[in-house]
Amino acid sequence: MADEVSVGGRSPESCDGVTLAAQYRGAPAAPAAPALAVRSLDVAYRVRGADQLALRNVSFEIARGETYGLVGESGSGKSTAALAIVRYLPRNGRVSAGSISVGGRDVLGMGQRGLRDLRARHISMVYQEPGRALNPSIRIGGQLTEAIKTSNSPRNEAELTAAAETMLARVRIPDPRRVMDRYPHELSGGMAQRVVIAMALSATPELLILDEPTTALDATVQAEVLDLLAPLRDELGMSVLFISHNLAVISQMCDRVGVLYAGELVEEGPAAELLRAPRHPYTVGLLRCVPRPGQRKDRDRLDAIPGFLPQPGDKAPGCVFAPRCGLAIDECRTAPPPLFEVGSGHVSRCYRHQVAQDLPLTQSPLASPVPMAEAEADADGDAGPVADEGPEGLLVSVEGVSKTFQARGGSVRALRDVSVSLRAGQTLGLVGESGSGKTTLARILLGLTAPDPGGRVTLDGAELAATLAKRPLATLRDVQIVFQNPDSALNRRATVRRLIGRPLAKLAGLSGPALATRLAELVSSVRLAQRHLPLKPGQLSGGLKQRVAIARAFAAGPRVVVCDEPTSALDVSVQAAILNLLGDLQAERRTSYVFISHDLEIVRYLADQIVVLYAGRVLESGPASAVFSAPHHPYTEALLSAMPRLPVAGEAAGDPADTRIQLAGEPPSLSDAISGCIFHTRCPRKLSSGICESTEPGLLEGEPGHLIRCHIPIGELRGLQLSPGGTTPRNSPGAGSA
Amino acid sequence: MTDTTVNPISGPPVGTAAVAPVQAPPARWLLLMRRPTFGIGVVILAFWIVCAIFGGSFAPHSPLAQDLLATNSAPSGAHWFGTDQLGRDVLSRVITGARDILYVAPLATLLGTVLGTALGLVMGYLGGAFDLIASRLVEAVLALPAVIIAFLFIVALGPSTLTLILVIGIIFTPLIARTVRAAVLAERDLDYLPAARLLGEGPAWIMAREILPNVLPAVLVEFTVRLGYAIFTVATLSFLGFGIQPPTPDWGADIYANYAVLPAGYWWDTLFPALAIASLVTAVNLVTDSVEQVANG
Ligand SMILES: Nc1ncnc2c1ncn2[C@@H]1O[C@H](COP(=O)(O)OP(=O)(O)O)[C@@H](O)[C@H]1O
Ligand code: SF4
């Protein structure tokens, strides 16, 4: 492969002389040409009359059959690179220097016809949002056959349909014929993304560009889509440019990785080596932002990267990362560092690459572990009533809550008989795929949605009214929320001062100087600055906006805060800072959290208790440590195995696909009545005796407080999950005992 | 279908790199100032406003002074726009005729905008049965020709400028309510509304302080669009004899009073008031277009 790369590096020039006509007839490029060669690429956007460089001197190559990952924060230039390669830059963007060649064809010199041919036959691109690539008013079948027609010579209808079906089968869509009759909005996100991938592959492109292809998907769906891509790539002999901000996903998918920072490629190398032993302080910092197994909120703080990406147009004389770099020395600020060769095929744009991993921590490790968590854990055992808590030491309890929505065409049972409880100062992690009822449960707790009659929500033992209108101000003060998307949760016409000041006036009853003092305290406790107060949300970055939302939630001293995916719209570096902030606020104020996330690593880091929801049903609940270690419910087991993992120093790199449990199909429709275990349609451990289909299992208690809803006895589950071959679907042993 | 919609690498490319902290876009009023059509509209509008307020003091003659010896005299040095059937100076009547239409039309539009915005906010935010019933009513009112509704009211209340304001305001209310309701529906799924409810804010606060500022651009556009219609409606009703009543100088009423003598060749009696109406409506539309484009862009 290395040979190919070096030879290929010269070939674009040799192709320059070839006439365009020859190129778009698909003249075979030199066989040694790399699938993609980007050379010294500069891309500038014209903003208010001035050019701003979004990519600066970026060079990389993708060999045939190779998967190359591009990582970086939002704004680092990942998408700009992808768009430049397919010549889809926005109108104000242009390539101001450098060259791009795809399979030896010079992309920048192409005319319209050449470009059309390039896009139809040689490169395909998949975006984060499958909705953008699908036309909402055309059936899937129509769109697929159209895509096949544009990239291949026209054939007759029957052949086209057959080809479309083959495509869908190739991306493992069950029952392709039915899917072809659907409209895009009738498909789930994962299904739609698979259709888009099928369309992208219809041209059997040489180069597939995936721009955050799984970011919008649930963990299990993400795992399925990723598992799908690797064999297809090998089968079709494609090269892949894989863009993601998720380092674990990159490590799972890619052969080589390039790290982009502020438009510069700062490090590049073989994926496993680069992620295990990064040699640029930025990469080191990024990796430290991600919670690792074993890290816990009460012991370890996440290490966020301080500061912001430089503004485009800010031109520092030295290293672009210097303002945020803990290792910067004088030399860094005077001359930009060149690329240093730090290993075979591993380069780093850093003067101090040798000591990069000694990057000082930005967060002092917690000097003394927060005592409350331990104290709480001890209190669990003796159950002694604590003064300000309910009789059982519970702060919030939800008992037997169900929710049925009346939708057209029937009723949707979003939650069925759900009971959860939460202690003061603790975090309850709510885990489950989208549609499992996490948000509905949170809204019921908040009083935004009224549950079906029968269930109870209590705070300190007192029952809460079902609707917000009937709840007293004191209850509103006690239960608050941080929403997923601050753009939606903050009124874009309000200033930060009003957004934070209003709850102080309304819920805390403050005014005048008292309000001003509390406002100032609050602003500093969420690490905002006074200068942010007159700004509106549109003038703040995503992380700052989320801090405003957190300040609003904490303004009146809440006792429970629901965090609904509060970091999923943020970059990892920002996410780390927000998680630290939430951890600090909890430690200071003993606030309890209901933390909803599909990122299990984050839940593991933050949660004390975990509830696993599936199609509105609690399948497993218990202390975080118990839920994360065997025995698990078969569904939890699948969720955990679907988690993309970062390579850990010193650990052999195994193929994760080998140990991953694949869940077939999708969660059951909530409008149908399901007999037996709600998970039986997808359960890899379903018992052959038929009991799973006929009888719904109860919640069995393993360790104290650890409940699993499964017919397989807990001891046996443990045996299955700990044994080496235990992850393969099988039936017999459990059947006998059930 | 064009191939861009089915091509897997289609779709509008995303914008430039988003970087923190984001800068504010240039102020909207600045963008307005840069548009030439906006400037032309404003100049014409300003001219008529000056006429409306000060017209009485600089009009060459009294608009009411009759000179029965010089009826229907053609434009001349003494009467630039000629005289009408009663020998009144047409130029003076055109200048002072701006007065009533220029307060009746904006006040009527304002009334319709205030009522329509309030109704639209309530319909959009509360939804449910109220919205259902109100929407049906709105549709029903919109199905009737506006002039018929106006006649009904004017016959019932008697013609006066107050009636005119009320009638036009009420006719505009459902139209504006429909637009505002649509804008509110787009806001209703956003999380800042449950966030406000969780702070204990009541519906009135949420509608007025949370939603209204976000739908204000739509309201502003609606106001300017309706203003053009209001001017036309006032002129039409006056022309039909249901609006501003003679002898008060008014363009619509003057066209009505004089168009009978048009076949006799006395074109100046009707042409100048008609041009006045046209220029005012055009000016308002020039301003409207600019406001709309800036508000939506
Ligand atoms: N207002 C509603 N009307 C009808 N169905 C709803 C409504 N809200 C949620 N649902 C349904 O309830 C189920 C659970 O949704 P949700 O609680 O949002 O899940 P999650 O938060 O896990 O993504 C989904 O099937 C969703 O379609
Ligand atoms: S060159 Fe200097 S400033 Fe840049 S990353 Fe290396 S140590 Fe930090």
Ligand code: SF4
């Ligand atoms: S009860 Fe049966 S179907 Fe349900 S989780 Fe257990 S083994 Fe699987």
Ligand SMILES: [Mg+2]
């Ligand atoms: Mg949700």
